[in-house]
Amino acid sequence: MRITLLRTGGIIPVTKKAEKNVDWTSDELSELIKVIKNEEGAGQKRDATGYQLKYNAGTFSIDWEKIPAKYKKTFEELKDDLAIVKP
Amino acid sequence: MCKSHFTPIQCILPPYLTDKLVDSQDKNLSKIAVNTKFRSFRLRSDREFFKNTSPTEQAILCAVARKPTKIPALKMEVYSCNKKASTTDAKLLWNSSSPKLPTDKDAKNVINAGTGTWKFYYDLFGRNSIDNLGLTIQQYIHYDKKYDNAFWDGRRMIFGDGDGTIFGSFTTDIDVIGHELTHGVTQYEANLEYHLQSGALNESFSDVFGILIKQRMLNEDVKQSNWLIGENVLLGNKYALRSMKEPGTGYRNHPELGDDPQPGTMDEFVKLPDTASGDWGGVHYNSGISNFAFYVAAFNMGGFAWEKAGKIWYAALTDKASLKKNATFSDLRKLTIKIAGQLYGVKSLETKAVKDGWNAAKVK
Numbered sequence: 001m002r003i004t005l006l007r008t009g010g011i012i013p014v015t016k017k018a019e020k021n022v023d024w025t026s027d028e029l030s031e032l033i034k035v036i037k038n039e040e041g042a043g044q045k046r047d048a049t050g051y052q053l054k055y056n057a058g059t060f061s062i063d064w065e066k067i068p069a070k071y072k073k074t075f076e077e078l079k080d081d082l083a084i085v086k087p
Numbered sequence: 088m089c090k091s092h093f094t095p096i097q098c099i100l101p102p103y104l105t106d107k108l109v110d111s112q113d114k115n116l117s118k119i120a121v122n123t124k125f126r127s128f129r130l131r132s133d134r135e136f137f138k139n140t141s142p143t144e145q146a147i148l149c150a151v152a153r154k155p156t157k158i159p160a161l162k163m164e165v166y167s168c169n170k171k172a173s174t175t176d177a178k179l180l181w182n183s184s185s186p187k188l189p190t191d192k193d194a195k196n197v198i199n200a201g202t203g204t205w206k207f208y209y210d211l212f213g214r215n216s217i218d219n220l221g222l223t224i225q226q227y228i229h230y231d232k233k234y235d236n237a238f239w240d241g242r243r244m245i246f247g248d249g250d251g252t253i254f255g256s257f258t259t260d261i262d263v264i265g266h267e268l269t270h271g272v273t274q275y276e277a278n279l280e281y282h283l284q285s286g287a288l289n290e291s292f293s294d295v296f297g298i299l300i301k302q303r304m305l306n307e308d309v310k311q312s313n314w315l316i317g318e319n320v321l322l323g324n325k326y327a328l329r330s331m332k333e334p335g336t337g338y339r340n341h342p343e344l345g346d347d348p349q350p351g352t353m354d355e356f357v358k359l360p361d362t363a364s365g366d367w368g369g370v371h372y373n374s375g376i377s378n379f380a381f382y383v384a385a386f387n388m389g390g391f392a393w394e395k396a397g398k399i400w401y402a403a404l405t406d407k408a409s410l411k412k413n414a415t416f417s418d419l420r421k422l423t424i425k426i427a428g429q430l431y432g433v434k435s436l437e438t439k440a441v442k443d444g445w446n447a448a449k450v451k
Contacts, residue, residue, distance in 0.1 A: 049238070
């Protein structure tokens with residue numbers, strides 16, 4: 001399955017994106033999303049960046065801190081590959 | 088706290104009982120009763136006096152009675168995140184009680200701009216730090232690997248080193264550091280909601296005070312300043328994050344970022360979804376509108392922008408009763424015109440400059 005990591009926000013709003021093929025099943029991804037899904041809202045953070053995970057079921061805001069160790073390496077690799085989406 | 092000076096003191100003993108005790112055979116009781124009568128008389132006359140004083144006289148008497156307070160001093164800590172995306176294990180590099188500055192260039196940058204920011208708010212407005220209660224300013228540098236951003240997390244400032252290609256270190260601009268610290272000030276004052284027009288005002292206040300902090304540290308007047316935010320962090324001589332003088336021209340034809348999307352006038356207001364990916368309704372886009380209003384107002388007043396225009400905008404930011412959390416551009420227009428009128432007169436050049444600023448930004 002192809003997944004996309006998006007990073008949005010910042011002191012100037014820039015969208016960054018990285019894609020990767022993973023051998024995770026849809027059910028596994030649904031379970032993962034339940035764990036890492038983040039409620040939308042800036043809270044008291046200002047100019048902060050946030051991550052979203054996109055796959056065939058939709059786009060979800062995620063909390064980086066909640067990513068289980070098993071998946072961390074994949075997400076770190078995606079993060080390293082993030083590139084600006086040109087307007 | 089002054090009110091307690093004027094609160095009537097409730098006496099436990101009724102007067103008839105005190106009178107009786109004065110005549111007591113017991114000399115101690117008699118002495119206490121006389122003293123009580125004397126104190127009661129003095130309290131009554133004090134109350135009578137304070138009842139007829141004007142608010143000005145009360146303020147003077149309160150000031151006289153107040154104990155001398157300790158002069159506030161800057162408290163700051165600088166930490167290194169050592170390129171980790173967390174502040175938990177960050178290492179303390181410096182605190183304001185250390186006489187020796189660290190060797191780290193980014194640490195020096197945040198100490199310099201953080202000190203300038205603290206002094207700006209204290210010298211001009213008597214504000215003691217972000218919360219006006221002496222909060223320790225905490226600045227975290229070297230956040231994450233090649234992190235191309237700076238942000239306020241609700242308690243502290245966090246700065247990335249940049250990717251080295253498009254963005255340099257986010258500590259290189261005084262105005263960016265002043266911008267982030269001002270998000271803290273706004274949080275403790277008007278606490279403008281971070282979406283739609285109030286969010287754009289939140290961003291704009293940070294740009295306004297960010298540029299004023301830089302202008303004051305560099306001793307630049309309205310004509311000497313280039314009114315650019317982040318002119319160093321966005322690499323390349325012709326680029327900056329934003330222009331307050333000409334919103335939408337911070338960067339043009341940038342190979343990766345394209346064109347600066349900021350509008351400078353209300354008729355070009357950018358409508359975006361109120362989501363993280365929609366920049367919470369375009370808070371970093373539409374801030375250009377109130378940035379431009381401030382620039383025109385300050386420029387027309389002339390001289391050092393922090394002296395008059397900055398004073399008006401600070402009075403607005405800290406007027407929690409008038410500037411609601413969900414304030415609009417129009418609300419800030421009305422409030423700044425009102426404040427300018429109160430400070431300088433309704434027919435003054437300053438009030439006209441504020442009106443002209445908002446008119447130029449096409450905010451009604």
